Amino acid sequence: MPPPRTRGTALRHRLAELRGPDVPAKALDARALAALAANPGCERRAILDGAGVNKAVLADALGSPSAFGQSQFAFMRGNAFEARVKADGGAELLRLVHEKLDAAAEPPTRARVPELTAVGPEGRAARTALALREATEAAAWTLLDHPMLALDVAGSPAFLEPDAVVVHPDGSWTVVEIKSFPMLDGSADPAKVGAAARQSAVYVLALEEVAARLESVPRVRTRVLLVCPKDFSNLPTASAVDVRKQRAVTSRQLARLTRIEDIADTLPEGTCFAPDRPTAELTAAVESVPATYAPECLAACELAFHCRDRSRASGAVTALGRSLRAELGDLTTIDEVLAAAHGEAGDPDDPAVAALRRAAELRAEALAHHAEGPYSDRGILDAHPDELRSRQGVLGDARPEGAPCR
Ligand code: SF4
Secondary structure (H helix, E strand, O other), X not given: OOOOOOHHHHHHHHHHHHHOOOOOOOOOOHHXXXXXXXXXXXXXXXXXXXXXXXXXXXXXXXXOOOOOOOXXXXXXXXXXXXXXXXXXXXXXXXXXXXXXXXXXXXXXXXXXXXXXXXXXXXXXXXXXXXXXXXXXXXXOOEEEEOOOEEEEEOOEEEEEOOOEEEEOOOOOEEEEEEOOOOEEOOEOOHHHHHHHHHHHHHHHHHHHHHHHOOOOOOOEOOEEEEEEEEOOOOOEEEEEEEOHHHHHHHHHHHHHHOOHHHHHHHOOOOOOOOOOOOHHHHHHHHHOOOOOOOHHHHHOOOOHHHHHHHHHHOOEHHHHOHHHHHHXXXXXXXXXXXXXXXXXXXXXXXXXXXXXXXXXXXXXXHHHHHHHOOOOOOOHHHOOHHHHHHHHHHOOOOOOOOOOOO
C-alpha cells in the first residue's frame, strides 16, 4: 500500500497539474513576492505564483505580452553604480549606513567582508547564515555582499539575493537596496521607492527566518537603507526607509499563499496553465480564477495587459483606480455607476449614489448654462485672450492683480 499522501504533498501535486506536465516551476524571487503585497486581493496572481507558473510566458501565450524588462544600457549603468557604492571594501556604503541608521555607534573604519561563494542556492544560503552568525558574534561592522537568503513560501524555499546586508556592532542586521533611479534633493519617485520598500520587506522577512534559528536572536532592523545616485550625478546618496507596513502586508500575503489550496479547489476539473495549450483554453483557464485588476498592476504583474483588457471589457470600475473603486462602494461596473447617476437604479440613501446624482445634476446645469452663454455658438478656444480675461472678471474673480492663481 502506498503511504497516505500528506496535505503538503497533495497540494504540490495539484499545483504541478495546474502548471502543466513537464513545465518547470518558476522560482519566486523578491520582486514577485513584493508584487503580491502590491495587490493583496488578487487570487489569480496568488495561484499562478503559488503554482510556479511563468507569467511572462503565459502572457505571451495569451497574446498580451508583458512590457517588463530592463534595457541593456540601464542594466550596465545599474551595475556600474552598485560597484561604485561597494568599492573599497564597502567603505562608502558603511559610512551611509552609519550616518543614516546608527549614528550613535562607533564609525566603521575597516569592515569585514566575508566570502559567500558556495555551490548552488542552498549552499550559498547556508554560507550566508553562517557568515551572519559569525558577524553577529564578532560584534563588528560587516558587509555581506549579495548574500543568499531562503524564505519559506507555501512550503517551498524561495531563494532571494539582496544587494547587501550590513551587520552593526550591536549585532543587528540591516537590508541595503541599491537602485539606479536618482534621488533629487533628498527624495525620489514615490512609486519607485514604494516598490523598493516592498522588495526590501521581503528580505527583512527572510532575514528574520535566519535570525530565528540562532541561539541569541539578533534584531533585524525594519528601517532599510535605500542607496541611489545623488541628483544627476553618479555619487551615492541614501535614505532610511521604514518598511514595517510593507513587511506586515507581505507577511499576511505569504500566509495567504499557504491557503492557495482553497483557491485551487474552486477551479474547474482539468484547469491547466501550460503555455502550449490552445489560446482559447488557456484564456478560459486564466479567467476561471477571480482577479482584482488595478492600474498598479501595470508596474507589478506580467499579466497586466491581459487583465486590463478583460477589466475594461467588463466595464469594471477597478480599471479606473483603487481610490475611485473604494468611493463607489457597491457599484462595481461603469453601467451601474451611470444608471445610478441618471436615477435609473441604486438606493438614493447610498452616499455614493447620492453623490453621483448630485454630480450629474451639476453637470447638466453647467452644460445648460454653457449652451446659453456667449460661447455657445463657438468654441471657447476660439475666444481672444482679452475677451477671456474680461469674462473671468464677469464671473467674479476677485483675485488682486499679481496674487497667485489657485
Ligand atoms: S495583472 Fe491580473 S493577475 Fe496580475 S495582479 Fe493584476 S489582476 Fe492579478
